[in-house]
Every structure is written in C-alpha cells, then in structure tokens.
Amino acid sequence: MTRDELLSRISINPDVCGGQPCVRGHRIWVSLVLDLLASGSSVHDILDNYPGLEEADVLACIAYGAEMSRERHVDIRVEAAGDRKLANAASRLSERSFHKVWDNPDDAEYDKP
16 A cells, blocks of 8 residues: 555544544544554554554554654654764754755755754
8 A cells, every 4th residue: 555545544624533633434543543553552452442443544644643753843862872973963954954865865965053
C-alpha cells in the first residue's frame, strides 16, 4: 500500500472528535493509536481491542505521524556519547537543511546557527 493510500484512511472533520485526525469511518484518534504503539502495544493488541480497525488503519496512523513529524518541530534534547559538538550542531540544523542533507548530502548548504 502506498503512502497516499494509507493517508486516505485518515480523516479530519471539524464536526467529528473536535477536528482531531481520526481513522476514517471511526472516532478513533490517530494520536490514540500512536500512543498505544509507543506504550508497547502491538498491532495485534490494538486490533483485538478495536475490532473495527484493520492493520492498514494502524499503518495509516504511523504514516500520518511520520508526515506530521516533518511539519512540526519537537524540542528533543540531543545526547551524544562522546561528541558534544556534533550533538549541538545537529540540534541546530533547520528543517530545510535537514531535508537538503537527507535528499542530497553532497549538495547541501547548511544554515548557520
């Protein structure tokens, strides 16, 4: 299943669940599914507890979370075992620089801190 096919399983409707992203056709928030996975629940556990969901719905939630992580900055402390300079430099990379490096590391221009 492609990323677009997965994302089509997610809906956002201001009249449903306060406009929170939900699994299409359900009132199950994407964030709930991601929280369950993050807390150690398996896909099988989620499907057992929410029988209306399919495995593709859980994958769609993960795909949506991945897309959102590209759009939002989450402040997470960077720790490096032996190279504090590298950790500090990495934490200052802007989103734009990160994608330049990721997409084409040889041609990337880095933002200055």
